[in-house]
Amino acid sequence: TANFAGLAQQNFPRIAAYENAIAMVWTQTVNGNAQLAAQFTNNISSGFPTGYDVLVANNVMNADVAFSSDGKVYVVWEDMNSGTVKYKTGTYTVSGTDTPSNQEESVQVFPNPASPSDLYLQFEAPDDGAVAYTIFDAQGKQLISGQRHMVEGLVAVDVSNLTSGVYFIRINHHNQDIVRSVVIE
Incomplete structure (x- = not known):
């Protein structure tokens, strides 16, 4: 396995896949801030991008990710300040499949x-x-x-x-x- 910069600060990775699309989310601590980070590819044959996105910059724990069959990806997490569950939804184009x-x-x-x-x-x-x-x-x-x-x-x-x-x-x-x-x- 490859070494990632800041790997020691990452925890609780979650992975979801639908057809060729794959998403990973994890929490990481950067400068004392508990962040929610993610990587996504709509075709795992092409690999993941080299970088990652920070979806939420602070006060995050208990993240997860899921796909739906209509081209949506859902990311959920707990906000540490309010104790509430929050989520974001994104859409993507399914790649590399000919079967509905x-x-x-x-x-x-x-x-x-x-x-x-x-x-x-x-x-x-x-x-x-x-x-x-x-x-x-x-x-x-x-x-x-x-x-x-x-x-x-x-x-x-x-x-x-x-x-x-x-x-x-x-x-x-x-x-x-x-x-x-x-x-x-």
């Missing part, structure tokens, strides 16, 4: 978090078709790529060469790309 989101195939990635052993992809509608996968690190660098055939709805992915950290797996099945996050312990 309401037809997205259901795929579960488990175990998650995973130990450095096999990771499994479980499909809701099993068949014997080929499944291609690519694993990226948080900077969008491709680390593992492969193709396997599904057996009883399962595909095993060898992650034994990955170190502890957060990764993203892009799964292609029936010409549909699905992105999921996975944590390796």
